[in-house]
Amino acid sequence: MKPDLRAKILGVELGNPTILASGIMGVSGAACCYAAKNGAGAVIPKSIGPKEREGHANPVLVEFDKGFLNAVGLPNSGVDNSLGEIEFAMKNSGVPVIPSLFGGTKEEFGMVAEKLDTLRPQLIEVNLSCPNTQDDFGLAFALSEKDAGEVIKLVKSKVRAKVIAKLAPNVPDIKTIARAVEKAGADAITAVNTMPGMAIDAKTGNPLLHNKQGGISGPALRPIAVNCIYEIYKAVNIPIIGAGGVTHGEDAAEMIMAGAAAVEIGTGIYYRGIDVFRKVSGELEQLMAENGYATIKEMTGVSHR
Amino acid sequence: MKMERPQIAAIKRVEEEADGIKTIFLNSSMKARHGQFIMLWLPRIDEKPFAVSYASKGEIGITVAAVGPFSEKLSLMRAGEKIGVRGPYGRPYTLAKGNLVMIGGGYGSASLAMLAEEAARKMTRVKFILGARSKSRLVYVERIKRLIGEENLTITTDDGSAGRKGLVTDALKEMIAREKIDKIYACGPDKMLKAVASIGHEAGIPGEISMERYMKCGFGLCGHCCVDPIGIRLCVEGPVIDFGTAMQVKELGLYHRLKSSRKEAI
Ligand SMILES: Cc1cc2nc3c(=O)[nH]c(=O)nc-3n(C[C@H](O)[C@H](O)[C@H](O)COP(=O)(O)OP(=O)(O)OC[C@H]3O[C@@H](n4cnc5c(N)ncnc54)[C@H](O)[C@@H]3O)c2cc1C
Ligand SMILES: Cc1cc2nc3c(=O)[nH]c(=O)nc-3n(C[C@H](O)[C@H](O)[C@H](O)COP(=O)(O)O)c2cc1C
Numbered sequence: 289m290k291p292d293l294r295a296k297i298l299g300v301e302l303g304n305p306t307i308l309a310s311g312i313m314g315v316s317g318a319a320c321c322y323a324a325k326n327g328a329g330a331v332i333p334k335s336i337g338p339k340e341r342e343g344h345a346n347p348v349l350v351e352f353d354k355g356f357l358n359a360v361g362l363p364n365s366g367v368d369n370s371l372g373e374i375e376f377a378m379k380n381s382g383v384p385v386i387p388s389l390f391g392g393t394k395e396e397f398g399m400v401a402e403k404l405d406t407l408r409p410q411l412i413e414v415n416l417s418c419p420n421t422q423d424d425f426g427l428a429f430a431l432s433e434k435d436a437g438e439v440i441k442l443v444k445s446k447v448r449a450k451v452i453a454k455l456a457p458n459v460p461d462i463k464t465i466a467r468a469v470e471k472a473g474a475d476a477i478t479a480v481n482t483m484p485g486m487a488i489d490a491k492t493g494n495p496l497l498h499n500k501q502g503g504i505s506g507p508a509l510r511p512i513a514v515n516c517i518y519e520i521y522k523a524v525n526i527p528i529i530g531a532g533g534v535t536h537g538e539d540a541a542e543m544i545m546a547g548a549a550a551v552e553i554g555t556g557i558y559y560r561g562i563d564v565f566r567k568v569s570g571e572l573e574q575l576m577a578e579n580g581y582a583t584i585k586e587m588t589g590v591s592h593r
Numbered sequence: 594m595k596m597e598r599p600q601i602a603a604i605k606r607v608e609e610e611a612d613g614i615k616t617i618f619l620n621s622s623m624k625a626r627h628g629q630f631i632m633l634w635l636p637r638i639d640e641k642p643f644a645v646s647y648a649s650k651g652e653i654g655i656t657v658a659a660v661g662p663f664s665e666k667l668s669l670m671r672a673g674e675k676i677g678v679r680g681p682y683g684r685p686y687t688l689a690k691g692n693l694v695m696i697g698g699g700y701g702s703a704s705l706a707m708l709a710e711e712a713a714r715k716m717t718r719v720k721f722i723l724g725a726r727s728k729s730r731l732v733y734v735e736r737i738k739r740l741i742g743e744e745n746l747t748i749t750t751d752d753g754s755a756g757r758k759g760l761v762t763d764a765l766k767e768m769i770a771r772e773k774i775d776k777i778y779a780c781g782p783d784k785m786l787k788a789v790a791s792i793g794h795e796a797g798i799p800g801e802i803s804m805e806r807y808m809k810c811g812f813g814l815c816g817h818c819c820v821d822p823i824g825i826r827l828c829v830e831g832p833v834i835d836f837g838t839a840m841q842v843k844e845l846g847l848y849h850r851l852k853s854s855r856k857e858a859i
Contacts, residue, residue: 315819348815363853
């Protein structure tokens with residue numbers, strides 16, 4: 289029998305478990321639709337903040353031998369200008385659209401979440417990997433149990449949508465952060481955002497990213513992400529969405545087996561093309577058939593047995 | 594192995610093409626085709642897309658119009674100075690057979706001049722319509738004459754200081770009325786591209802335009818150059834698109850996105 293590729297997250301059904309990751313391609317509603325047309329089971333537009341931001345100068349993305357480094361600087365047109373884009377995607381993509389948001393303060397997260405919620409999305413993702421502008425060192429919210437928990441708690445109080453907390457991998461113990469956001473009311477967790485990294489032009493000594501430092505995505509991030517998912521699965525009772533280096537069907541299977549209910553794909557678009565979603569789904573389906581899995585649910589967390 | 598990161602190259606020479614428009618030649622083993630573009634990096638400043646306007650063994654050229662901070666800095670660079678380069682990116686033009694018309698507005702002729710070179714090598718008949726604001730902004734006049742013959746070049750300027758006064762589209766409409774045209778190619782300002790694609794589409798003549806939008810990564814990940822409402826990435830699925838696709842890109846001639854992604858009317 290053909291395996292059932294459908295995935296379910298908090299009651300929302302996806303035709304397949306591949307999701308366009310936030311910040312890759314999804315700058316506009318039309319771009320999200322383009323990913324959906326190429327097989328994404330759901331789409332997460334680029335993170336939206338309180339006001340317009342240009343982001344960093346170029347280069348914002350550079351390759352290394354096992355992945356990419358990015359420091360795009362969260363460009364976006366501000367939540368008020370972005371609502372139309374999200375609405376376009378919700379009307380035209382034919383798949384669930386999960387708006388992603390960020391803020392520099394807790395209050396900003398709350399304000400953006402409230403505005404996005406007027407579009408009545410079923411799910412929203414909270415990007416906790418941005419710097420807390422009120423912290424002395426601009427520490428990212430995702431690096432502190434307290435900050436991450438407080439943001440989620442505030443966002444939860446402002447929206448009807450179910451809330452997904454997106455975590456950063458560069459913490460001493462991801463279980464404690466996962467428990468903190470679960471306790472604050474998060475309905476699900478995405479693991480993970482990018483890992484800090486840097487690359488330098490060896491001929492001139494210039495950092496290659498304009499922002500000098502950035503985040504690692506792609507294959508190099510995968511084992512880190514799988515490990516985080518594995519840890520989080522043990523620590524909490526809410527669903528997990530995996531992210532980090534999914535490029536082939538096997539990679540998706542790996543994350544699902546570690547505990548993910550679905551997987552996000554970003555950088556994989558570079559390696560496999562825009563139809564990476566269709567390719568990964570096809571490969572996953574074949575892998576499931578060959579190894580006797582009928583559903584995604586049945587495969588979720590099998591590595592914990 | 595090709596890696597998506599800038600490689601440092603030395604500027605070989607700089608030539609003045611027209612008022613405020615220069616061509617920078619770089620030492621590079623890159624194999625770039627007409628319609629493709631490269632990203633040029635000024636470390637610690639920025640990195641921006643430019644169409645390849647010359648490509649020969651060991652050397653590529655780009656033609657820069659000074660329109661803002663980055664292009665002005667680039668225009669002031671001299672032989673020997675170093676710059677970061679990556680690419681080439683994007684889809685080239687597809688050269689057809691028969692009677693071709695190429696329409697270049699401003700520095701938009703950069704990519705078309707390379708296409709005219711290939712056409713000349715293949716002995717394909719080309720008529721070139723070269724447009725600019727005024728005489729002092731015309732580029733590649735001698736280069737195009739050499740390639741396709743003076744009689745096949747039509748010049749138009751907005752102020753009538755060279756060639757005929759008027760728009761490239763006026764010249765195109767007359768040509769369409771006069772003779773059978775097999776394919777139209779155009780690169781230049783957005784409104785011109787919209788007009789050319791519409792004229793060609795209505796006349797049932799196939800064609801291609803090369804379109805510009807704000808680009809960041811250049812290889813299809815950042816999504817900044819996705820166009821409404823079909824969402825294709827101009828850096829990968831473009832910048833050259835056919836008339837059919839151009840008619841689907843409803844934002845053509847109407848608006849573009851700024852660095853933040855906010856829309857701005859054209
Ligand atoms: C595929 C492609 C090919 C191009 N080829 C050429 C060329 O052959 N010669 C040439 O002179 N210019 C070319 N450009 C345009 C060139 O990239 C911009 O003129 C340049 O980036 C302007 O930067 P600035 O700082 O000088 O001006 P700004 O004041 O920053 O901008 C001036 C104008 O350029 C646009 N622009 C700025 N940055 C970018 C960017 N990163 N990507 C696209 N547009 C941008 C702005 O939207 C604005 O309309 C091309 C652009 C694209 C997308
Ligand atoms: C260019 C780029 C931009 C990104 N922007 C965002 C963003 O705006 N919000 C966010 O939550 N994550 C962002 N991310 C992180 C991705 O959503 C994802 O978590 C990460 O890239 C790992 O997945 P991947 O290896 O499949 O790309 C970005 C990643 C990249 C490469």
